[in-house]
Amino acid sequence: MKNITVIGSGTMGSGIAHCFAQYGFTVSLVDLTQDALDTAKIKIGTNLDRQVKKALLTQEDRTATLRRISFSTELQKATASSDLIVEAASENSAVKKKIFEQVDQWAPAHCILASNTSSLSITTLAAYTQRSENVIGMHFMNPVPVMRLVEIIKGHSTSTSTLSSIEALTKKIEKVPLVAADYPGFVANRILLPMINEAIEALFQGVADVMTIDEMMKLGMGHPMGPLRLADFIGLDVCLSILEVLHQGFGKDKYAPCPLLKNMVAAGKLGVKSKSGFYDYHEDPRNPQPTIF
Numbered sequence: 001m002k003n004i005t006v007i008g009s010g011t012m013g014s015g016i017a018h019c020f021a022q023y024g025f026t027v028s029l030v031d032l033t034q035d036a037l038d039t040a041k042i043k044i045g046t047n048l049d050r051q052v053k054k055a056l057l058t059q060e061d062r063t064a065t066l067r068r069i070s071f072s073t074e075l076q077k078a079t080a081s082s083d084l085i086v087e088a089a090s091e092n093s094a095v096k097k098k099i100f101e102q103v104d105q106w107a108p109a110h111c112i113l114a115s116n117t118s119s120l121s122i123t124t125l126a127a128y129t130q131r132s133e134n135v136i137g138m139h140f141m142n143p144v145p146v147m148r149l150v151e152i153i154k155g156h157s158t159s160t161s162t163l164s165s166i167e168a169l170t171k172k173i174e175k176v177p178l179v180a181a182d183y184p185g186f187v188a189n190r191i192l193l194p195m196i197n198e199a200i201e202a203l204f205q206g207v208a209d210v211m212t213i214d215e216m217m218k219l220g221m222g223h224p225m226g227p228l229r230l231a232d233f234i235g236l237d238v239c240l241s242i243l244e245v246l247h248q249g250f251g252k253d254k255y256a257p258c259p260l261l262k263n264m265v266a267a268g269k270l271g272v273k274s275k276s277g278f279y280d281y282h283e284d285p286r287n288p289q290p291t292i293f
Contacts, residue, residue: 009031014040015047015140026070045062079103087100087116091241100129112134135158137154153180184246195227197239210293
């Protein structure tokens with residue numbers, strides 16, 4: 001694999017493009033608007049600067065990495081010579097369906113189609129294509145340049161050769177591929193999101209305040225970040241979406257999203273990206289103050 005297309009230039013997509021380009025791959029980063037792409041280019045540059053400052057990369061490496069990334073609003077053109085396409089669009093089944101239907105028509109026959117979905121069915125996405133054996137999940141963790149895990153999801157029809165190729169590719173960018181079967185939430189979010197939801201339930205029921213809940217988990221369980229701060233970091237809308245997938249997929253009440261989470265998302269309090277969630281990020285994003293409930 002040499003040519004990689006990443007669809008979606010948000011936090012995850014820009015991070016995925018950054019990682020592949022850093023390890024010598026030619027990357028096309030695609031989004032709907034030039035403004036989104038300009039923002040992504042700045043974000044990638046900032047993250048590369050951070051790596052240079054930490055002596056993880058040289059200035060020459062930084063320049064070469066950015067040179068390997070092209071930024072485009074033309075999806076068909078970008079996918080025409082791709083060896084791998086990684087879809088990193090919003091966690092919306094209708095959006096992903098449209099993307100997979102389109103790229104299946106435009107990409108070369110050998111091209112592997114991967115999704116960075118954190119919860120949606122790979123088997124269902126594969127059904128929108130004529131190459132289900134070449135469809136797989138590559139669930140990168142946030143922040144992508146830092147986190148080593150890539151959760152690989154094998155759909156019902158994913159071929160052994162596709163799985164082997166993606167595992168090998170993941171190792172080439174110095175990530176660790178761990179394989180999960182295609183069930184709601186896979187492994188990482190099936191375990192993580194109920195824990196986050198339970199922390200929100202404890203807050204909702206007045207068991208403890210935001211800071212106390214997070215400090216309990218940090219000091220008592222050795223977590224680097226409390227579950228409520230982590231929910232803000234992930235995005236409360238994303239947390240809600242994943243919990244709804246789990247609840248619908250398994251039909252069990254233990255996955256039902258807490259009413260407080262639903263209300264916060266409805267009010268537009270989405271965490272870091274809206275500067276307001278379980279913490280307030282307006283004044284000092286690095287040292288946010290807990291919200292009083």
